[in-house]
Amino acid sequence: MDLSLSTRNVSGPGGDRTVVEVGGEIDVYTAPKLREQLVELVNDGSYHLVVDMEGVDFLDSTGLGVLVGGLKRVRAHEGSLRLVCNQERILKIFRITGLTKVFPIHTTVDEAVAATD
């Protein structure tokens, strides 16, 4: 299954957030598309991103690398990148690589949009 991407803007208590809904498989072949999308958003001035991964069937280290790259980019503009994920098999990858300490991971998009810190 290929990667699907869609974005929408949502207003939260901390200001506007851009929700990136990702579906399908994020791997060595599809991750560049996600990277392009994140780079484009940051270049267009969206510095507070919520990446909704509920529709992701597969994620590998290439995908993790893209998310870390996205986080670096938004942080350069004092922005944020939050993830939404409840799937144990995806969460496990964040856990074994220690990235649960790097990314705020939320259970719903509403919770991620509402988060301020």
Add this chain to the structure above:
Amino acid sequence: MATVELRFSAQPEHVRTARLVAAAVARRAGVEEAVLDEVRLAVGEACSRAVGLHRSHGITAPVRVVLAEEEKTFSIEVGDEVPTSGAGSTAASADGGAATEDTDAEGEDEMGLAVISGLVDDVEVSTTEYGGVIRMSWPATSVVATTP
């Protein structure tokens, strides 16, 4: 001992095929359903790494995946053809390429190995003058052969 061997050109789009084949053979070999996700991820990581190595070193040879169903284990070997030429081998891709991309690629390569070693208990990474091999194995309850 049943063995399935797969060779594919070092293109990222073929890594998914390798994952699907590995999961299918692992299921047949009697690897637990709960572990299949790990097999899929680990073989994907190993193949992505091999594809990256072949591409960064300009190697046109295919990446090799050997899936072996043994009595009580299921093993996967992913082989690349990037020889080690001493300690400086990982820097070999730096010639003329964009420095930042190479750094990213090396970072992803290390993350891939980190994921594999976090997932798989039995893993060996070896490199020779002919290339590198990642060998991983999982317990399998041998499925009794049934006639269709």
